Amino acid sequence: MNETQNEGQHLHPTTQAIRTHAPRTQQMEHSSPMFLTSSFCFDNAEDMRAAFADETDDNIYTRFSNPSVQEFVDKVCVLEGAASGFATASGMSAIFASFMALMKSGDHLLSCQAVFGSTHTVITKFLPKYGIETSYVAADATAEEWEAAIRPNTKMIYLETPTNPGLDIVDLQLVAQIAKRRGVLLNVDNCFATPIGQRPIEYGADLVIHSATKWMDGQGRVLGGVVVGRPDLIKEIYAFCRSTGPAMSPFNAWVLSKSLDTLHLRMERHAANALHLAKALEGHPALRWVKYPFLPSHPQYEIATRQMHNGGGIVCFELAGGIEAGRSFLNSLKVLSLTANLGDARSIASHPASTTHAKLTEAERLEVNITPGLIRISVGLEYADDIVQDIVQALDGLSA
Structure with a gap:
């Protein structure tokens, strides 16, 4: 888990994303190689100890981090204007991780009513098993309706815009202002629009999620998910995923990183x-x-x-x-x-x-x-x- 580099901030995000790559090896390759390995070596015991103690960002195990995966994450962060991110095996694993890492029993999730079918199943069937309350509001809800739906224990607002499959549009600025005023996290699935179509963080979103399987890949080849946003929130999501294991394959990450260039x-x-x-x-x-x-x-x-x-x-x-x-x-x-x-x-x-x-x-x-x-x-x-x-x-x- 690394934060995106600050170099080249004067460049357009598209240019920055194309020029973002994993550190070159001694071979000085122009196209990033695929780091298809399950683990990484250390020069000595002290370096290994420091990595496991989180005193360094050295790679340990691909379930935790991998250069190919990190390159993909860094590119998405640049495109979305996010400070940090983490990639997962699929879009649904990214959504589930964002819920479970940041909510606990007794919390309430407020979602727009129109969401992807599998997300609806997670919200209505599985979150209640962990003691997380859930409720919906219409995608075209007014400011008053969003305000009224927020409870004292509301921890997160989750929404898609455009929604899947009905293409309803949620006013990001309106919902973000309400979320910030009420101290609630705003988590936006930006899969349909992509960061080329809209950047929810610019409107106040705390987290942005993608099923990279879709437009990011663009050719129906590999699965992948990614969540980007505030570093403190990504740190919690990383900790959850590091232990529970929904890691992105380095091969999939390599394919997706190349796809982001176009x-x-x-x-x-x-x-x-x-x-x-x-x-x-x-x-x-x-x-x-x-x-x-x-x-x-x-x-x-x-x-x-x-x-x-x-x-x-x-x-x-x-x-x-x-x-x-x-x-x-x-x-x-x-x-x-x-x-x-x-x-x-x-x-x-x-x-x-x-x-x-x-x-x-x-x-x-x-x-x-x-x-x-x-x-x-x-x-x-x-x-x-x-x-x-x-x-x-x-x-x-x-x-x-």
């Missing part, structure tokens, strides 16, 4: 393709609505354009025919992939009601706007009109 370029194309698709689909007779943060028709368009640099790579729409129409639509696609992922170079279609959020009851799904006919498109890097054409031909088949 994140800004890829997200520009993903967002441009997504906006093109959203505009092309608006008004199609098979759809009840189309949702994308940078469409003027989005309910929180003003907030989205104020706090985001682009609308991201996800487009959602509602099929008029419900669940059966959703299945028929997926089966009619000829180019887009059907897979349990997003953020890939290849466009992906999914039907949340029957997949990622199937374990929620129908009432729970409707509470977070996951309707029976909701389709989530992870817009890839293909030629934009090819993506549109495939989706339109599948939609036309529904109304034929």
Whole structure:
């Protein structure tokens, strides 16, 4: 666990991230090598003792730290404007670690209602087993509603923006101001926007979490998670993970670090393709609505354009025919992939009601706007009109 370097602060974060690398070995390599090792050696017993006593930052064991993993963390810290960070085996392990390291029995977690299905399971099924109280507020809650939902024992506010899969937008500045005034930690899942799309720390977030599996990798190859933010909080998360073991693989970290060098370029194309698709689909007779943060028709368009640099790579729409129409639509696609992922170079279609959020009851799904006919498109890097054409031909088949 190391804090990010302060060198090159006059440079743009994208430049800093690209130029961030693990210390060069005596071979003077230009591209960082992969440190695929489980443990590290010491010159003498005193150096080993000092490392185990936390008197130095020397690497001991890859479950604790690793140069490949640290390079990835340092790059994310630069992109997010964070002081410190820690990487884990997956996005969900990063989320769980941020909960368990910083909350205890008797504390209360307040979350926005629309969250990823597995996060919902952790919040509703597992946290109560450890005596942590939980409750939800709507993603579009007013300042008064956020204030009213905070309890004397509220320790943390957790939210996604844009939310998965409904693309609701939470006003980061509003919630951060309330959290700070009430002495509550603000923990933001920034996976959908990426640090290219928004930087929650600039609005007052204490922690920012990513499933690096998604846009950060960008090609559906490896799993990874990362949490960055205040050094005192990251220290607690590191201590929890060091003992419980959700370590990121050095191989995965090496892949992810290379991927971050092109994140800004890829997200520009993903967002441009997504906006093109959203505009092309608006008004199609098979759809009840189309949702994308940078469409003027989005309910929180003003907030989205104020706090985001682009609308991201996800487009959602509602099929008029419900669940059966959703299945028929997926089966009619000829180019887009059907897979349990997003953020890939290849466009992906999914039907949340029957997949990622199937374990929620129908009432729970409707509470977070996951309707029976909701389709989530992870817009890839293909030629934009090819993506549109495939989706339109599948939609036309529904109304034929």
